[in-house]
Amino acid sequence: MKASDHYARIAQHLFDTVRTATAGRRGVTRDSYGAGESLAIDALTAFAHVQGFATQVDRAGNVMFALPDDTRGQPLLCGSHLDSVPEGGNFDGLAGVVAGLLCLMRQRDEGRRGAHPLRVLALRGEESAWFGKAYIGSSALFGRLPPALLDARHRSNGATLATCMRDVGADVDAIAAGEVLLDASDVAGYIELHIEQGAQLDDARQSVAIVPSIRGNVRYRNVRCIGEPGHSGAVPRERRHDAVFAAAHVVGVLDEYWKAELAAGADLVITCGVFGTRAEEHAISRIPGEVDSASKHAAPTGR
Numbered sequence: 425m426k427a428s429d430h431y432a433r434i435a436q437h438l439f440d441t442v443r444t445a446t447a448g449r450r451g452v453t454r455d456s457y458g459a460g461e462s463l464a465i466d467a468l469t470a471f472a473h474v475q476g477f478a479t480q481v482d483r484a485g486n487v488m489f490a491l492p493d494d495t496r497g498q499p500l501l502c503g504s505h506l507d508s509v510p511e512g513g514n515f516d517g518l519a520g521v522v523a524g525l526l527c528l529m530r531q532r533d534e535g536r537r538g539a540h541p542l543r544v545l546a547l548r549g550e551e552s553a554w555f556g557k558a559y560i561g562s563s564a565l566f567g568r569l570p571p572a573l574l575d576a577r578h579r580s581n582g583a584t585l586a587t588c589m590r591d592v593g594a595d596v597d598a599i600a601a602g603e604v605l606l607d608a609s610d611v612a613g614y615i616e617l618h619i620e621q622g623a624q625l626d627d628a629r630q631s632v633a634i635v636p637s638i639r640g641n642v643r644y645r646n647v648r649c650i651g652e653p654g655h656s657g658a659v660p661r662e663r664r665h666d667a668v669f670a671a672a673h674v675v676g677v678l679d680e681y682w683k684a685e686l687a688a689g690a691d692l693v694i695t696c697g698v699f700g701t702r703a704e705e706h707a708i709s710r711i712p713g714e715v716d717s718a719s720k721h722a723a724p725t726g727r
């Protein structure tokens with residue numbers, strides 16, 4: 425068997441094992457600093473022990489894997505996150521950690537070492553779906569987790585982030601104090617393999633590519649478009665201040681702006697993800713008076 429087939433089989437085994445351990449109804453569910461994420465970590469840790477790798481839980485609850493005899497300083501980190509969104513994809517995050525573990529195996533099997541010792545980092549809490557904040561595990565490592573976030577509640581079980589972090593061995597007091605748990609100058613670099621969550625590689629018929637940069641984001645959580653409610657049968661067009669029409673116009677203008685920016689060479693994406701009217705205005709007789717991006721929009725009542 426070719427070496428690449430051998431490692432591909434091991435990767436498939438790891439993907440299948442973690443998928444089975446964290447399967448939801450349609451996808452996988454690995455809640456940040458929760459049971460699902462811990463099941464994924466447990467599965468990979470068990471594999472690492474069989475391989476004879478050293479494992480270590482850092483003070484933010486993330487897990488590091490290494491060759492036990494490569495104790496040189498200033499490691500090159502390779503890894504990704506092990507949590508997922510609810511009913512998410514199996515390869516998201518996991519692929520990066522599995523890739524790192526396979527690199528460790530090859531280094532061991534072929535007796536090779538890189539210029540820097542390789543450490544595989546399995547990060548917790550990358551997805552914002554569970555506590556409303558992304559990059560929790562890595563923010564905590566660098567002393568940059570906003571302390572108020574420790575009171576945020578897990579979307580399913582209601583436990584605070586502080587409790588969930590403590591349960592997996594994190595040093596919550598140090599994290600709350602903003603202590604730097606990993607000094608970036610102690611690390612030679614960080615490399616991450618990640619599944620593409622778009623279709624550009626498919627379109628280009630390429631299996632892999634290098635990401636030149638990562639888009640940052642600006643998020644406006646509480647956008648409101650205020651119009652004037654009224655009776656949809658009684659108010660003529662010229663007297664209307666329909667909030668939905670106005671909000672749709674704003675989105676159209678944003679789309680035009682986006683197109684112009686791209687044409688000018690900018691790199692930009694724009695998304696309007698949460699968008700709704702008030703539940704009490706869900707009726708055939710109502711002109712919506714307000715559109716916002718914050719409230720929980722109840723299902724139509726059937727009026």
Ligand SMILES: [Zn+2]
Nearest residue numbers: 505516517618
């Ligand atoms: Zn991801």
